[in-house]
Amino acid sequence: MPGSGHHPYRPCHHGLSKFRSAAGEGSRDFSRRIPAIDTMRILAIDLGDKRTGLAVADQETGTVMPVAVLEIPRGPLLVDAIIELIQEHEPARLLMGLPLNMDDSEGDRAGICRTFGDSLEAASGLEVSYQDERLSSDEANRRMAGSGRTHGGKKKLRDALAACVILEDYLAR
Template identity: 50%
Template sequence: MRYLAIDLGGKRTGLAVGDDESGIVSPLTVVEAKRDALRIEAIVKQIAREGAEALVVGWPVNMDGRAGPAAKAAEAFADQLGRATNLPVHLHDERQSSAEADQQMAQSGLTHGQKKARRDALAAATILRGFFESRAAGDGK
């Protein structure tokens, strides 16, 4: 099955695509939008372009596992996205995904601006890889 992953941010939302059969995950793009309606519109276009059959939204729970305001906002966005697309939407713990993306780019030779532009798409790819790994281990939702 083909999945589209979303790393929801205040200004930028990263997107990645992957296939659970092959396990291949690729960062796609970053959507620059603050309003949910504009984000959803851009995501719907990527769903059609990539042939995604399900969605994974990064769920930023606190380090202690509790759902704070950011996690609740991600839950609300996931609900909106599910209604707008009629696709299954999964939430996946995104703790440390941005830090991992930064680590991947640390020795890349990219400028600060280039790193900033790619960070959220790489974080979305990290979220999707984690989702696939948790499902393979039998503890995915």
Template identity: 40%
Template sequence: MKILAVDYGDARTGLAMCDRTEFLASPIGIIEEKSMPKVAEKIVYAAREYEAQMIVIGLPLNMDGSEGPRAEKTRKLAGVLHNILPLPIELWDERSSTVSAANILSDNGTYGKKRKEVLDAVAATVILESYMAFRANQKKQQN
């Protein structure tokens, strides 16, 4: 199943996509937009362009598992998308995804402006890889 992952942010929203086999997740870009309706519109466009069959949105929980204002905004975005797109939409715990993405970029020697340009898309990829691992584990348990 082709899954589109979203790392929703105040100024930038990262996007990642996996192949139909759910083996490989790749960053596909960022949306530089602050308006939630415009972000939603661009996510819908990306979902259609990449033929997504599902959307996974990173849910920014606090480290203790509680939800704050950022999680509330993310839930609102999920609701907006749910009203527009006839696709399953999942919220997925994204704790530490940006930290993991920053570490990946550091390991690859990506710093400065280039890092800022790709960080959110890499974070979306981290979210998607985590979700794909969960789905693979669920399939193993069912067999």
């Protein structure tokens, strides 16, 4: 919201409440290491220009589910919001979608993801791995086809479903 210092994100489905984060609010120190978790949960991140989708997987059960779509620009506020989700879901590690070119080379967008991943790794103390995300949004769109959702509803869910696809591809390899 302009001028308020708060930047809301909208969850990927109705059951979650809205979340607000503000830079500099309180004296939270995210630079300390988050303790290792016994579960084998992975939090996947599909970093976008306008929206960032997140999904979580439990390797023990093989379940993958969308967590949220953050409508926060890349930078410290987005890192802050992801740290909050890390604390809530307690993953053992993070997985970032890596937008490779069709010839397997890394372009500018891959560099942006790696830089953001470095920031997130430093802030959370968790290892960040990377997974080819080519065509993950196309697969998310395919899964939503015929869902009965409005265009706006699909748009809000697409990024979290793309994060699910990234996680599924990672777990299948």
